[in-house]
Amino acid sequence: CINDLNVTPIDPNKHTAEKVYKSEEDLMSGLGKLYNGLSHTGQYGPAGDQDLDDVDEGTSNYWRTYWNIQELSTDEAINGWNDNGLDELNYGLVNASNLITRAMYYRLVYEVVLTNEFIRKAEEVRKPSWKNVPQMIAEARFLRALSYYNCLELFGNGVPFVTEADPIGSFLPKPAGKQFGHELFDYIEKELRAISGLDDSDAQLADARQGYIGRADKGAALALLAKLYLNHKSFFSEDGQVENADYYQKGAQVIDLLTTAGYGVVAKADLPANAKFSAYQSLFLADNQNQQKEIMFQLSYDGRYMQSWGGATFLTCGAILNNMNAAYFGVNEGWNGTRGLWNLYHNFHQKTDLRAQADSIFYTQGRQIDGPIDLKDANTGFGVGKFRNVNIDGTLATNDGKNVMVDVNIPVFRYADVILMAAEFDLRLGKSVSANHLALINELQKRAGNREISSSSAIDLDWILQERGRELYWEGCRRTDLIRFNKYTSGTAPYVWAYKGGQVNGRALPMQARWLPIPASDISANPNIIQNKGY
């Protein structure tokens, strides 16, 4: 009878670690969880069996959290919900107890731990006949590199560093290194170079545009590598102004690989004849998996199989304000949450810019331009309907408009971003924008309905930052961009916007706002982790 105490699960959906992976398909379920780690939460869907504690399941979603950090603390968006920690993000001022940055930190490290476990198990159980395992491992390594990159850009080099060589259980992970050290950067660079085939490796991703849509290929890895190189100066010093031209050189080489990989700007000619939306809008619709010419890596969403209160549902429903018709966005409810700041509106000089199309993307009716702003008043700010749960031909997505679970896939890396990075590398290397890159920029201008830029001399770094704000607004990269351009914290000429620093008219943020604090809970749990400077 004492032997009764040796139990294993009797639940049909639970397995011991020894027995879970019996086939290559089972391994695909493990890899699927890694992708879901970025787009979704939990095993119940959309809520009911969450991955993390201490935070509401929808709020804990990776992209929702990442997006809130990247957008709310900038000149592009605010959200007046009464959710804990949101106001501090609106202000750009968080402390070590902030719930949303805490959720981000644990979500990112959680993703790393999941990828480590997957790599470990895949190596352990693989059979020679399972031909796809090396590529699956490379995909896991990509997702791990992406999470570590997000750690680096938000929290710095001092985050816990664990790989497949570390155990699970009672141990104290060590940080990658000191706050402004190089260790995490070097690791991410090494990993990305290996899986994208720049350095020798037996586990490589599918070639760019040759793999499955919604899974990472070499194009995704190279786009991330370019971002890593471009942002390097933000990581290595307190003021973020120490540059190393070698990294710009390396970045430019990566860009060259990408501009010859077959990607392109989705233009009107690429759309079906019955298209009801502009080429720019087609990138943010329910069937945008068809725009793979431009979308280099996406987070998949599906109204039936991939349901979440974060991610695309949050982006779509969260932005539908009282006077916007939810049905028009292919859902049955709006959440009256995220709103555009007037700075975003004014960044578009021509009101004809299709990226800011009135009453289709930008909803300003009944809203007083530059009027008084009240964070908690849903009538403050304007509506941004960039994400829409409707197919390109105007038909409803799989949810029939009868529920709120959205089908839009979130573009994480877009070729438009690569084009703007290409021009920025040119400028940061002290050159002017190359003719080739100028031609690509003009494809973006053409799609936006703007006049083409005739000469490279019209493009300087300030223009790049503004143009990124026009092309890539609300896509989750604004905070990193403002920091790279030294516009986020004090700097020489403080750039302010409404509620920056907690004041209605804005004020400069202190230096430490460049990085987020490590949550106090992890400092208490792990003496090896050192709090970031200024917190």
Place this chain on the structure above:
Amino acid sequence: QSLIKGVVTSGADGETLPGVNVLIKGTSTGTVTSIDGSFALQAAPEDILDVSFVGFKSQQIKVGAQTNIKVVLKNDVTALKEVVVIGYGTAKKSDLTGAVTAINASDFNQGAIASPQELLNGKVSGVRITTDGGAPGAGASIRIRGGSSLSASNSPLIIVDGLPLDSKGVSGMPNGLSSINPNDIETFTVLKDASATAIYGSRASNGVIIITTKKGGNDFQLSYTGNVSVATPASRITNLNSFEYENLINERFGADSAPGRLMGYNNALYDTDWQDMIFRNAISTEHNISVGGKVMKVLPYRASVGYNDNQGILKGSGMQRTTASLNLSPKFFDDHLSVNVNSKFMHMKNEFADQSAIGSAVAFDPTKPVFMDNQKYGGYYTWLDQSGSKIMQAPANPLAILNQQTIGSNVNRFIGNIQLDYKFHAIPNLKANLNLGLDQSVGNGEANTHAGSGINNEIYDRQGKFYNYRQDKKNELLDFYLQYNKDLPALKSRFDVMTGYSWQHFWYSESNHTSFGDGNENGKTDIEVRSENYLVSFFGRANYSFMERLNLTATLRYDGSSRFSENNRWGVFPSFAGAYNFKKEAFLKNSEVVSTLKLRVGWGLTGQQDVGNDYPSQGIYKFSNEPASFVYYRQDGSMVHVPTVRPEAYDETLKWESTATTNIGIDFGFKDDRINGSLELYERKTNDLLNTIPVPAGSNFRNHVLTNVGSLSNKGIELTLNGKVVQTSAFNWNLAFNASRNWSKITKLTAVDNPDYRGVLTGSIGGGTGNNVQIHAVNHSAFSYFLYQQVYDHEGKPVEGQYVDRNGDGIVNDDDRYIMDKNAIPDWTLGLSSNMTYKNWDMSMSFRANIGVYNYNASASGSGTFNEIITGGDYINNVHSDVLNTHFSKYNQLSDYYVQRADFLRLDNIMLGYNFKNITKSHMSARVYASVNNLFVLTPYKGMDPEVFNGIDSDFYPRPRTFLMGVNLTF
């Protein structure tokens, strides 16, 4: 004087009684009955014979003309009380060494009682019982001496007729204990300190409640009890009535404002009290029949059937329970083998009203009618947008919430055991006891929203939502123990040793299904869950008694749980206790004042393993449901979806949480115990808390993991006083009072001390995600309030949005939240019972009080703002009337303004009864009575009801006031 003969028999079984004292009153002349119960002595007609025997009520008989006297002695109930049920056996009360309180039927709470714990509420010091609200069959939380855990269960172990119940209860039945008919219960024994509970080892840290049910007696007895009661809403949430609402909107926003225009319907302002619409006076009835006696003089039995139809005051809520029980207790082989068969069956049908109707009733515009002309949503008034659909954020019609949903359950449960107790023929001092038990239940339930209901747009669009579930549960038990006792008169000593083995298996299987009326597969789910755990134990106890004065007890339990991995599975739980009876000493022996004086001292170690999850210490992978799949596309655009699999967090080194308890108790009695009571002092220290806390990021598959970190201490004092205030032949008045004070503190919470780490937030409230108002922090009690300090103006009004900059850094932010010394757990809990009898009349009252307790008024903080009226959309809300005090425009939910004193004194029950004795000269007796439950609550608290478990008061089901008439008939 003449020779008087007689015989003495027992009223219980008719057997003759040898050794009975027969004394002529006022003299020392007397005799003792012989082996056949007979006696003979010389007495005069005017003499009075005093017949007395241990365990029976004395009788006085005038000799008169009688020469042959038959005396029938009745069992003395107070003498029976002296035996107390303890873990794996019984003990004489005088021999007890631990903190044990026994409460039997005559002390139970009266009136409208639906579940067993209500019988006990307020009766035992150190035991706090809080019902979850006033719904029929509502659950209740029981805490004995505070609670020794944080993440693991804090509920006591409950044992029914020797069978430990599963702590998790049964699906579809909010109150697990309500499967037992309160009328079948004979005694509750509450084991509070470790020397009493440690015999239950790993489940004993939060105390043990042992319930025994009634057994058959010697005489045939048929009894019927029945009652009818009316429950009325006793309290309500204060929102604005139609008139106040209209005035407020006109004054504050103006009649032409958006809110002004949105008032009323079809140019008329209605006056709808939505709370009146959803509550009602509820009528309930209860019938119980029991029959007991002895079949053929050898087979004692008791059988009972009970039916309780309990209507709730929230429309649509109710419970119908049928119970049946059968107990057989035959003895064989010259009483060497006692068999005890207990079986209880219960069928329960529940109708659960959706309690969100209460919040909607508070928030719904009172100027609207209940029904509207538009029939889209069944005619119920609904806030519509321009397209004619319900405005998503607007509250649903409260009455529609109740009428357009079907939420209910059907539960069947069987609890039974067979106990064999064998006294060895060769060694009568050696007994073997085998107990086999089974607790099996099936719960079925549904929660359906009808097609056409406007409660939720998605459900309307999908033509209704249908959810049903089923749970099967099984709890199997095998106990075996040997007991040996020996008197050593030469050494004036007595030994009693016991050793045993216990095996228990808990298993359940659950499934649920969701579908929609449109038949579309999207959102359709079929979930199945199965789990089990085992407990295997060895245990022993030794009692030693010397000269009837000194009692020593030692117990040891060795427990193994399948929840832990092989190396950490077993735990050792010892206890030691001693008691000394000073009354037997020369200096007190003849004292007329002091009748009882006993000192008890005990120490013991108990454990805890009840963490909910059955596999917390091994690596488990869990597959997803369909909506949590992963989707990707082939190059041709076709979709592939695969389920995902997640590794679950675990701690391989997980082990027992252990609590060391020291208890000192004094039992005292004065004037023949006319005043008696006890005083207990205790200290409990829990180490290796089973605690779900943040673990180092990167070390596990979750940010919080259940692990053994932290410690907690509880100290307390408990006083029990019983007094016979008046004792005359016609009028008797007894009072029972108890008071408990508990000091609780978390002493360690994390592996590393970090002064910057505040603790684990808890106490979640609505209004947004992640809003918590309480914290578990070191050096504070669990569930301490953690908020901003409100700034008040010179008139004492809170200033909106102004909080004290407590750290003085010039900005008010999250760093300025502070841990209040006001607590959600009462400092003092008090109970007072009064029982009066006058001739055939009786009257009883039970009061209960909590002192030093605070609630967070989430009802006021969530709906007491002016912005709740304007909403920003095309609808308006009613508001909590607290807004008239605060004038808050926006949410200020993290203000300490909302922490409000919640001390109370409640008259739980008052009852008046009349007994008809020997109405027909037969054995029949009858009693009629009337009672009121929850007659009044005295409290400074501003919310609906001060008594809220763990302090967060958000729109819960109000406790009704219940008027009851009942009759008991015994034949």
